Amino acid sequence: MPKLQRLLYINSESTHPQSAALSAAVYEPVAGSITQVDPTSEGLPYASVHAAMIDGWRVIQAPDVWAGIGTDDAGEVIGFQFILEKIEDFD
Amino acid sequence: MTTATVATDHRLSDDQMASFVINGYHILKPDLRTGLNQEIYDALDAMSTNPGDGVLEAVPQLNQVWNSPEMVGALTSLLGPDYEMFPHRHCHRNAPGTPSQQIHQDNLNDLRIDGGQIRQPDRIDLILAMYYPQDVTSNMGPTLILPGTHVLQALPERMASQGNFRDQVIATVEAGSVVILHYDIWHAGTANTSKTVRYMLKFLFQRTSNPSVPSWNHDPSSDASIRRRLESENPMSMQRGLSAKQRHLRTRMWNRLAGDQALDLSYHDKWVGGSWN
Numbered sequence: 492m493p494k495l496q497r498l499l500y501i502n503s504e505s506t507h508p509q510s511a512a513l514s515a516a517v518y519e520p521v522a523g524s525i526t527q528v529d530p531t532s533e534g535l536p537y538a539s540v541h542a543a544m545i546d547g548w549r550v551i552q553a554p555d556v557w558a559g560i561g562t563d564d565a566g567e568v569i570g571f572q573f574i575l576e577k578i579e580d581f582d
Numbered sequence: 583m584t585t586a587t588v589a590t591d592h593r594l595s596d597d598q599m600a601s602f603v604i605n606g607y608h609i610l611k612p613d614l615r616t617g618l619n620q621e622i623y624d625a626l627d628a629m630s631t632n633p634g635d636g637v638l639e640a641v642p643q644l645n646q647v648w649n650s651p652e653m654v655g656a657l658t659s660l661l662g663p664d665y666e667m668f669p670h671r672h673c674h675r676n677a678p679g680t681p682s683q684q685i686h687q688d689n690l691n692d693l694r695i696d697g698g699q700i701r702q703p704d705r706i707d708l709i710l711a712m713y714y715p716q717d718v719t720s721n722m723g724p725t726l727i728l729p730g731t732h733v734l735q736a737l738p739e740r741m742a743s744q745g746n747f748r749d750q751v752i753a754t755v756e757a758g759s760v761v762i763l764h765y766d767i768w769h770a771g772t773a774n775t776s777k778t779v780r781y782m783l784k785f786l787f788q789r790t791s792n793p794s795v796p797s798w799n800h801d802p803s804s805d806a807s808i809r810r811r812l813e814s815e816n817p818m819s820m821q822r823g824l825s826a827k828q829r830h831l832r833t834r835m836w837n838r839l840a841g842d843q844a845l846d847l848s849y850h851d852k853w854v855g856g857s858w859n
Contacts, residue, residue, distance in 0.1 A: 511819060513748055527772075531775070
């Protein structure tokens with residue numbers, strides 16, 4: 492069984508890993524898998540990056556402190572993005 | 583074009599206007615005659631090709647929605663008594679199996695304007711009105727709205743990886759409902775995993791003159807509570823810098839709309855007498 496990488500993107504209220512998660516998306520290493528906004532979703536999988544770490548996700552990218560601030564000419568991004576991974580067995 | 587027939591009681595109240603200024607959307611259900619929604623659905627379903635801007639001519643029953651007292655009252659409140667229907671409109675046919683859109687702001691791509699689009703985050707000059715002729719449940723591709731984002735400028739490609747937002751609003755509605763949106767709000771059509779085609783008629787309405795007085799049911803005695811709402815409500819969690827920007831822009835928006843009955847924005851102590859926190 493190959494070990495493959497799952498990705499979890501969490502945008503947080505600040506660069507602090509324990510700040511509230513504002514958005515989240517899981518990317519599965521499965522052919523045909525689509526990650527998109529889901530109108531039937533009942534909330535985010537984790538309340539914060541820290542909560543995801545406790546569940547075994549490892550942070551592989553912390554947010555650029557300048558990201559998500561927004562400027563008048565460039566536009567805005569909501570939240571500061573962390574990328575996390577889990578390596579798991581997949582059929 | 584519609585003011586003469588506006589019944590005062592169908593205009594929005596101060597609190598409804600404040601909710602729109604804060605959230606960027608308002609959902610209403612006009613009192614339409616029995617059977618109208620199904621007639622419209624059937625007419626759309628019988629079309630073999632997209633009618634484009636000609637959908638109003640192809641399905642003239644849609645005029646009964648846009649001319650309903652509830653719609654006229656809401657649009658008069660938001661755009662003034664001399665608002666106009668914009669020439670572009672679109673019927674979105676969301677068939678079973680359709681994936682979600684990326685969250686975005688609409689863009690007119692007007693070639694006469696530098697950059698193709700004017701974003702005016704402290705104004706309401708253009709409204710998106712989305713009419714649904716059938717019930718829309720959560721698996722039928724409801725419209726997703728990020729409340730309060732109408733005063734911000736989206737970067738769709740940079741946020742494409744974000745997935746679901748904690749405070750997203752999913753507009754599940756009954757047949758005949760109209761979701762009225764500030765043109766600049768961040769939104770998306772979502773995946774239809776049902777077995778039913780979902781239609782949504784998107785029409786645009788535009789302001790034709792600058793406001794000089796409130797065009798809604800305004801009572802100056804509510805000014806203090808409205809100011810409190812504009813300064814404190816937070817329809818969607820985000821970083822503090824953006825929340826502060828939102829609060830600033832929506833207060834300016836209210837005052838632009840209110841004209842000579844604008845809120846007094848002089849300093850006041852908003853903490854005195856409140857609870858410790």
